[in-house]
Amino acid sequence: MLSRFSSPLRWLAGWQLKCLCQCDVLCDVGALGGLACGSAAGLCAKVTVYPLDVIKKRLQMEGFQYGRVVVGSARRYHGFVHCARQIITYEGVRALYKGLGPSVLKALVTTGLHFSTYEQCVLVIRRLHQLTLLT
Numbered sequence: 001m002l003s004r005f006s007s008p009l010r011w012l013a014g015w016q017l018k019c020l021c022q023c024d025v026l027c028d029v030g031a032l033g034g035l036a037c038g039s040a041a042g043l044c045a046k047v048t049v050y051p052l053d054v055i056k057k058r059l060q061m062e063g064f065q066y067g068r069v070v071v072g073s074a075r076r077y078h079g080f081v082h083c084a085r086q087i088i089t090y091e092g093v094r095a096l097y098k099g100l101g102p103s104v105l106k107a108l109v110t111t112g113l114h115f116s117t118y119e120q121c122v123l124v125i126r127r128l129h130q131l132t133l134l135t
Contacts, residue, residue, distance in 0.1 A: 031116050038115025042107035050103060051096035055083050 029037065054104075062077055077083040087095050 029119060031120055034116035034119035039108045039112035041115065042111025043104060045111070046104050046107040047100070051084075052098050054098060055080060055087065058083055058087065070093055110120040 058082065059077055062075075075086055077086060084096075
């Protein structure tokens with residue numbers, strides 16, 4: 001469910017960065033520009049959505065009795081807000097960002113590559129379109 005919010009967030013953040021970098025949104029930023037803007041968008045989206053993802057995962061893990069014993073906590077949650085309060089109260093705000101490093105690394109690479117690939121494909125299509133208009 002969170003992935004539905006993450007993708008538009010990544011797109012919006014990348015588009016905003018692209019607009020700040022140049023006056024004409026439609027000009028070519030190049031492969032490295034697309035990679036940089038995509039990576040920044042992935043970082044912004046991941047850091048924004050990650051606490052919600054941690055809460056969701058805690059709620060999903062609640063049903064597995066064995067998993068809760070191995071992790072070391074056997075808390076019962078009554079909903080999303082209760083889970084968030086319990087995490088912040090007993091583990092602190094930093095607990096909402098446990099495991100953020102590998103997740104951010106993945107987001108930087110994948111979103112950067114998506115943006116860069118998309119930009120290069122749009123560039124190729126534009127050039128092909130211009131060639132067909134000239135002939």
